[in-house]
Amino acid sequence: MAPNNLLAAALACARRGWPVFPLAEGGKRPAVKRWEDRATTDPERIRRCWGAGAWNVGIATGPAGLVVVDLDRPKTGQWRYNADGSAYTGAVGYDQAAAEAGGETGFGQTFTVRTPTGGWHLYFTCPENLDARNTASTLAYLVDTRARGGYVVAPGSRTDTGTYDAVNRGEAAPLPAWLADRLKPVERPAAATAGTMPAAARLARSERRSTRLAGYLAAAITRETTAVAATAEGGRNHRLYCAAVALGQLAASGYLTDAEATEPLTAAAHAAGLTELETARTIASGLAAGARNPRTLALD
Numbered sequence: 501m502a503p504n505n506l507l508a509a510a511l512a513c514a515r516r517g518w519p520v521f522p523l524a525e526g527g528k529r530p531a532v533k534r535w536e537d538r539a540t541t542d543p544e545r546i547r548r549c550w551g552a553g554a555w556n557v558g559i560a561t562g563p564a565g566l567v568v569v570d571l572d573r574p575k576t577g578q579w580r581y582n583a584d585g586s587a588y589t590g591a592v593g594y595d596q597a598a599a600e601a602g603g604e605t606g607f608g609q610t611f612t613v614r615t616p617t618g619g620w621h622l623y624f625t626c627p628e629n630l631d632a633r634n635t636a637s638t639l640a641y642l643v644d645t646r647a648r649g650g651y652v653v654a655p656g657s658r659t660d661t662g663t664y665d666a667v668n669r670g671e672a673a674p675l676p677a678w679l680a681d682r683l684k685p686v687e688r689p690a691a692a693t694a695g696t697m698p699a700a701a702r703l704a705r706s707e708r709r710s711t712r713l714a715g716y717l718a719a720a721i722t723r724e725t726t727a728v729a730a731t732a733e734g735g736r737n738h739r740l741y742c743a744a745v746a747l748g749q750l751a752a753s754g755y756l757t758d759a760e761a762t763e764p765l766t767a768a769a770h771a772a773g774l775t776e777l778e779t780a781r782t783i784a785s786g787l788a789a790g791a792r793n794p795r796t797l798a799l800d
Contacts (some may be wrong), residue, residue: 507550509656510557514541518564520654522555528653535651536560552768556657562648567632567675567683569606569622570593570644570652578734579644591620593640593738600789603678610673613655616662621652624675632675632683637737638782639682647683682785716797717755721747725768736772740765740779741786748790755797758787 510520519539522531532538539560540546549555571590574580580588598605606612611623626632632647639645646652656664669679675683724743733741747761762783769779 506554506669507616507657509546510546510550510655511543512542512656513557513654515560517541518559518566518654521560521651522548522549523551523558523653523657524556525554526659528657528659530558530651531555536562536649539563539651549663555794556616556659557654557798558651558656561646561650561652565598565626565673566647567626567679568646568650569620569624569639569679570645570646571620571622572642573618574642574689580641583598587590588641589619590642590644591603592639594643597640597643597682601678601682604675605674606673608668609670610668611666611670612668613652614665614667616652616659621664623672624679626675626679627673630675630680630683633685633777635683635737635778635781637734638662638741638778638785639679640741641735645683649729681788685781713755713797717750720750721761721764725764728765728768729771731772733773736769736774737778737782740769740772741772741780741789743768744786745782745790748787749795750790750793750797751787752791753796755795761787 504708513520519541521535521539523529524531535558537602539558559566559568571594574587574632581771582592584590595605606622607620613621615621626647632645634647634650635645637643653664655664657664724746728736728740728743744761744765747756747765750756751758751761766779769783770776779800
């Protein structure tokens with residue numbers, strides 16, 4: 501793309517109140533240090549910057565007050581398939597997450613960009629009372645979000661694979677309520693002490709559980725945590741979320757306490773290599789989703 505077109509793209513973002521900064525020519529990496537602090541909507545600064553080179557355009561999502569949902573297509577080694585044989589994409593996972601929550605996706609309702617590789621960026625305004633951060637595959641596999649501390653490649657930018665094209669140029673819609681709920685920061689769970697009793701043993705000693713029920717719950721915890729710990733990078737958050745939903749359904753019916761579900765899930769997530777913050781957020785979201793669909797067992 502010619503430099504003047506990139507300048508026009510940068511100015512168009514600035515008119516929407518979205519601070520911009522230069523990305524590498526033909527690339528997606530910041531071309532300046534402290535890019536979030538230096539991002540600007542000042543037309544004169546933007547003209548000087550893009551008059552000096554054919555920089556791609558980055559939008560600092562935090563200062564812009566945006567949450568951008570990034571729906572990727574799978575890359576090498578990431579391919580999965582739906583039951584009908586079609587390829588699983590971030591858009592599929594996002595649709596499923598919205599349907600599960602009974603909420604809207606925002607497709608056709610908010611500012612939307614198609615990426616060169618066939619993915620999508622959905623732009624939403626962030627509620628003032630939500631401290632949204634970046635996430636990676638927390639909502640679903642191949643679904644990331646960019647908010648405070650993050651950035652997206654603006655429409656009009658170009659890489660070797662093609663151009664970022666705005667396909668819906670309307671206003672950025674408010675962040676859907678279900679999505680805001682999933683992106684709420686959560687408190688980190690207290691670290692387990694060295695003397696903490698293993699979950700299975702604790703379950704077996706509980707006076708309110710029969711031996712059969714305690715055995716079933718211990719097996720359920722082992723099954724879910726083993727699957728989480730064994731999941732490779734790229735699907736870890738999604739598998740952790742599914743495990744938290746499963747145990748959250750049992751917790752909602754009183755078979756487990758939240759702590760009995762959270763502690764082993766946290767240990768498994770850390771074994772898989774997930775960070776504390778992502779682990780805490782994903783488990784909290786999964787437990788909350790599971791609580792909306794309690795399970796009843798005939799094992800008491």
